[in-house]
Amino acid sequence: MTRQPSPVARPTAFCINDTTLRDGEQTAGVAFTDDEKRSIAAELDAAGVPEMEIGIPAMGPRELELIRSITAMRLRAHTMVWARMCESDLAAALTCGADIIHLSISASDIQIQRKLKRDRPWVLTTLRHFVQRAVAAGTRVSVGLEDASRADDAFLAQLASTAQACGAERVRYADTLGILDPFETHRRIAALRAAVDIDIEIHAHNDLGLATANTLAAFRAGATHASTTVNGLGERAGNAALEEIVMAMRHLHGVDCGVDSRALPFISELVAQASGRPVAANKSIVGDAVFTHESGIHVDGLLKDPLTYQGFDPAELGRSHRTVLGKHSGSHGVMVAYEQLGLHLSNDLARLLLERIRSHVGDTKRSPSPDDLKRFYLEQLPAGATRPF
Ligand SMILES: CC(=O)SCCNC(=O)CCNC(=O)[C@H](O)C(C)(C)COP(=O)(O)OP(=O)(O)OC[C@H]1O[C@@H](n2cnc3c(N)ncnc32)[C@H](O)[C@@H]1OP(=O)(O)O
Ligand SMILES: O=C(O)CCC(=O)C(=O)O
Known part of the structure; x- marks a missing residue:
């Protein structure tokens, strides 16, 4: 189904998909113990975080067991696992009991050509194949559009509508390198929103210090879901911080993300300890000195x-x-x-x-x-x- 280009849809809810346990743990030098991962999952769940991305089953038997132990916790939160679009990743992902399998593929030409050594038609065929396989296996599917912010708008829309036609419920728009600003984020998400009727998750990185601002701009442009991490942990400069999105959505947009904000300082401390990445005194919301x-x-x-x-x-x-x-x-x-x-x-x-x-x-x-x-x-x-x- 094709949406009318205007007006931009304004959702009244924003579903947080916290990826502290996946992108957060990808921070160079960070590795959570099994107990730390389960504790973080339990605390996020108790605080009301509705979704969390809990790991990458393809990382091998030990990580797979850990992921299974988290899905066995029967959290209220829906669990997601990250996988590439290849047989071994999908096979591993299907065995771990997660609610959603997130199948990722590069969307930008530079990544398609130079990393995957493929072309756009291969990406479309591969996406169709793996989404259909995962859906047929009875799982909910989200599709990751890696490096979407350097991809062609029309191709992104084609990927998203193909994902939807094959049964995916969501696409993730990844600003993988953190190169967008809020105005450009709004323009791009609004264009995707106008082109396809599928849930859109914004996944922003903080290389220019704009991850939270870009996530809020994406919400205004019609994104339905937001990737976050506790303390803004994540690759390089990190992702949009959970605590910032929860508080900014409440105070700037009047949207309750369902997360108990009183739990945020404790979770921040837990993740700071487990990651070995102390929180700066002036870090918004959770820094020791901000009040x-x-x-x-x-x-x-x-x-x-x-x-x-x-x-x-x-x-x-x-x-x-x-x-x-x-x-x-x-x-x-x-x-x-x-x-x-x-x-x-x-x-x-x-x-x-x-x-x-x-x-x-x-x-x-x-x-x-x-x-x-x-x-x-x-x-x-x-x-x-x-x-x-
Ligand atoms: C932007 C992101 O954050 S994406 C998530 C990235 N996260 C991580 O990499 C952390 C965990 N990663 C790992 O444990 C390992 O990298 C694994 C298990 C996923 C893969 O390990 P290996 O098989 O040894 O491969 P390695 O990581 O060295 O190389 C990646 C391979 O995946 C391919 N690949 C990368 N993205 C995709 C994709 N979306 N779909 C299919 N294949 C992909 C690469 O082209 C490369 O394949 P090649 O061997 O044919 O050149
Ligand atoms: O899920 C995806 O495809 C994107 C993953 C990611 O972490 C990123 O691109 O920054």
Whole structure:
């Protein structure tokens, strides 16, 4: 069936297919233990992630057993396994009990000619053959259009409509090299959306720091599914981060992806530990410092009303605002810090102590501890005054 080119369909739901256990684990140097893979799957499932890509059965007997042990967990989430379009991959994929087999083929001429050493007609024939075989075997099928962002739009549409005619339920549009921007992503996904009536999964990479933006643009253009990874793990610069997509979809598009956002910090930590890839302090949503405030004007505003400097409530993540004293603090923040030590400061004293705090931070590059604050206070006391501690 051919869609009318305009208007662009606007889905009201966006199904997350988390690929931490497949593309995430493809991060160079990362290997999860079997237990780590099962724990990550269990936590993603408990958080409500509706789909997850759990591995590549063709990697051999050990990985196959691990994949089987995950499908045997009987998760609520639908499981997907990744396979090339070749006999051995399909055979392995069919034995592991996954809900969806994802059959991947290169869509760009450069990959077709130089990697596969084939041509477009071979790709179409191969796609027809393997999708029909998988569907006949009774499985749900998704088709991966690798390097779609360097492929010809008309050929992509042909691949997608062939996949659908053969019984596939979805195509994955892979920006394999992370070369798109949101405007181009929107144009391309809208063109594919207009050409075919099949679910479209956006699979964005973060080489230019645009994976989340491109995933959101794809949603606006009619994509129905999104590949994500926890902490944005994945090949090279990674994929669109699960936590960013969940929160951005909620706050920018009013779409609930069905994932409990309070579970995201724990899952982030779990994956950081298992991958050996620590999360940067300023990493959106889950970074340790993203709800920590030092600047005087911000802290003053937050103290008066959190909404003055809050885009979304950190409680959605089970987190809260934190303030620290530092070089950029103001007197209101200083007063509050001393209130917590049981001391009420006059404005003048707060300003004096602020100067002391600034020179401390300038010398040591660290926030003052409660003991430092007490010491600074004592330094300001007139001779003979009663010491509060
Ligand atoms: C963009 C992506 O992320 S795609 C997913 C990539 N993931 C991985 O590669 C991680 C896991 N990979 C592996 O364990 C191994 O690479 C395996 C098991 C898949 C394959 O291993 P090997 O058979 O030893 O082959 P190797 O990886 O060296 O080469 C890839 C082969 O697959 C072919 N191939 C690549 N993509 C496809 C495809 N979509 N369909 C069919 N064949 C393909 C290549 O042309 C090459 O075949 P050739 O030997 O005829 O030249
Ligand atoms: O599933 C596919 O075909 C694409 C796989 C992938 O990880 C990518 O292209 O980045």
